[in-house]
Amino acid sequence: MRYGAPHRPAGRASGYDKMAALLLGLSRASCRLHAARPALPAAIVAPRRPAAPLGSRRPLSFSAAELVRAAPGPLRPYLHLMRLHQPAGTWLLYLPCTWSIGLAAEPGCLPDWHMLTLFGAGAVLMRGAGCTINDLWDRDxxxxxxxxxxxxxAAGEISTFQSFIFLGGQLSLALCVLLCLNYYSIMLGAASLSLVITYPLMKRITYWPQLVLGLTFNWGALLGWSAVQGSCNWSVCLPLYFAGVMWTLVYDTIYAHQDKRDDIIIGVKSTALKFKEDTKQWLSGFSTAMVLGLCVAGMNCDQTFPYYSAVAAVGAHLAHQIYTLDIDKPEDCWKKFASNRTVGVLLFVGIVLGNLWKRKNSETVEEPLERR
Incomplete structure (x- = not known):
């Protein structure tokens, strides 16, 4: 007798034998069934992921694109119409305002945060209004x-009438922001509306629509100073405005290279089509002019070492952009275009630090006089 086997009388089937025979039969039937069954796709037979613990949620993201995706369905087409999911353009409109506000601050002081906030809200609204006008002109x-x-x-998600109503709402809110400024700035800001409306038509008329965009997008270089000081110091504001226009010619020419094949087919003009293979030489000239304009603006408002360091960093960033640009790759053109936000932020930081440095310089000069 084997160790552990139950004792049973010889010649007589026990309950254990019947149970074993039953299990063996079931096992063989299961094997035959498994062999005959066709294999299921891996996606079906793969084990399901364990359910997330109760109360756990997807991590929140505060990017503009995520906020638009999280918006209610009926509202989403309007947010897309004003390009809220693509904030690069809003930054490029806002940053010249910050430069001007920063340069207008008193020596040793930070920029006026109230003005920065107002102009930020105005940039979102006016960029949205500009995109709405652009899409109304260009829907075909x-x-x-x-x-x-x-x-x-273009996709028919919003009608033309609905777009006009939405445009009216955006312009009304932008007017409320403008009315918070002084009278000089209200008149100056209202003067830019003609540029906002006519810019989308320029691509049908001239190969230089990017120049008109530059005149439009950099109006804040004039308006920011007047909002802080009550009027423009033209010896500072005009070189700053000129520098901003040159900057726009750089980044929007790069942007236009994304669509140049389609533009040729539909008959739309741009500097990308004007410059063609000479694009990098033109962009180098615009970048040089931008840096010179920034230097003149800085000298006319007694800027200091941090400012000029930032201007040098801006020049280096633009040089790298142009050198590494591949005008025949739309994805590279978009990457270079979007990186211009870094250019604008670098300059703003340089302006703020340069203004704070003025206080240090003035204290160094006054200290020996007090000891006499």
Missing amino acids: YDKQVARTAGRPL
């Missing part, structure tokens, strides 16, 4: 370009 063109065919007006 946008349908023919792969990159823009999904825009709300």
Whole structure:
């Protein structure tokens, strides 16, 4: 007798034998069934992921694109119409305002945060209004370009009438922001509206629509100073405005290279089509002019070492952009275009630090006089 086997009388089937025979039969039937069954796709038979613990949520993201995706469905087309999911353009409109506000601050003082906030709200609204106007003008063109065919007006998600109502709401709110400024700034700000309305038409008329965009997008270089000081110091504001226009010619020419093939087909003009293979030489000239304009503006308001260091960093950033740019790769053009936010932030930081440095310099000069 084997160790551990139960004792049973010889010649007589026990309950254990019947149980063993039953289990063996079931096992063989299972094997035959498994062999005959066709294999299921791995996606079906793969084990499901364990359910997330109760109360756990997807990590919150505060990017503009995520906020638009999280918005209610009926509101989402309007947020897309004002390009809220693509904040690069809003930054490029806002940053010249911050430069001007920073340069207008008193020596040794930080920029006026109230003004920075007002101009930030105004930049969001006016960029949104500009995009709405642009899409109203270009709704037929946008349908023919792969990159823009999904825009709300081109895709039929919003009607023309609804877009006009939405545009009126944005302009009304922007007017409320403008009315918070002094009278000089209100008149100066209102003067830019003609540029905002006519810019989208320029691509039908001239190969230089980017120049008109530069005149429009950098109006804040004039308006920021007047909002703080009550009027413009033209010896500072004009060189700063000129520098901003040159900057826009750089980044928007790069941007235009994304659509140049479609633009040729539909008959739209741009500096990308004007410059063609000479684009890098033109961009180098615009960048040099921008740096010179910034230097003149800095000298006319007694800027200091941190400011000029930032201007040098801006020049280096632009040089790297141009040197590494591949005008035949739309994804590289978009990457270079979006990186211009860094250019604007670098300059703003330099302006703030340069203004604070003025206090240090003035204290160094006054200290020996007090000891006499």
